[in-house]
Amino acid sequence: MxxxxxxxxxxxxxxxxxxxxxxxxxxxxxxxxxxxxxxxxxxxxxxxxxxxxxxxxxxxxxxxxxxxxxxxxxxxxxxxxxxxxxxxxxxxxQGRRPKIIVMVSKFDHALLHLLYQIRVGWLNAEVAAVVSNHEDARRFAELEGIAYHHWPTTRENKAEQEQKLLDLVQRTGAELVILARYMQVFSKGLSDRLFGRAINIHHSFLPSFKGAKPYHQAFDRGVKLIGATAHYVTSDLDEGPIIDQETERVTHAMSAEDFVAVGRDIESRVLARAVKLHLEARVMLNGHKTVVF
Incomplete structure (x- = not known):
């Protein structure tokens, strides 16, 4: 509105x-x-x-x-x-322009879709920073004049990198952290600190095919529908309260790579819708579920 x-x-x-x-x-x-x-x-x-x-x-x-x-x-x-x-x-x-932080790894389609929807005015938000464990998306952030933080994460420095993220949230005043195919798992401590303020896009129609390579899992099972799920981040992997989902029909004639290609489009749309719903205060937590107005 x-x-x-x-x-x-x-x-x-x-x-x-x-x-x-x-x-x-x-x-x-x-x-x-x-x-x-x-x-x-x-x-x-x-x-x-x-x-x-x-x-x-x-x-x-x-x-x-x-x-x-x-x-x-x-x-x-x-x-x-x-x-x-x-x-x-x-x-x-609603007159404010909320600040967000987008986190991404090597797959940048969801990030690019968010940036486009902000540019055309469909999403009312300001990207305060892009954070990644890879350098791949730097050029897109810099084209938009957005600060880019390259923070490679290992088991040894995970706690340090997560504290840097919390410091960045505090420093920028970001209201929302978006995991746009960011392929690192938050610790319980970070998940708890950001509960209700961090949204993840999972490339599967949850609760099916959690974890890594869900499209290949779906392909191996011969499913006829694939999808994507946007949910709040919790310490239980891919178990957070669901905000939005979408599916699309696939066939036996398609390859696993075709599944991935179809999934990229679904992920981008679902994540953008979930972000919009959250920023417009249309999502309310109800235990392990959400009420979406």
């Missing part, structure tokens, strides 16, 4: 997005929307979901904020409802 609306004078007004989750009970929607209305906000979009199994309620509201309002003033206005229902909330200013 657009990052700005127009107020009564025709001037640009900020758009904020509120996401909330709590135990479900009557009155949640009424309380939140009443507080927003009382403070002059105009709701532009609203989605909600009740998980019957866990009795958790999830909601996303995009609203045009009144002139002069700030994130702090809006949070103060909502505090009584937040405390009353024990809500977990996040409030995002």
């Amino acid at each position: 657009k990052s700005q609306g127009n107020d009564a004078t025709g001037e640009a007004a900020p758009v904020h997005i509120l996401t909330l989750s709590c135990e479900d009970r009557p009155g949640i929607v009424a309380a939140v929307t009443a507080e927003l209305a009382a403070n002059g906000a105009n709701i532009a979009e609203s989605s909600q979901f009740w998980d019957r199994q866990t009795n958790r309620f999830f909601m996303r509201i995009a609203f045009i904020s009144p002139p002069g309002s700030t994130k702090d003033s809006l949070e103060r206005a909502l505090k009584s409802s937040v405390d009353r229902f024990g809500m977990k909330t996040a409030l995002v200013d």
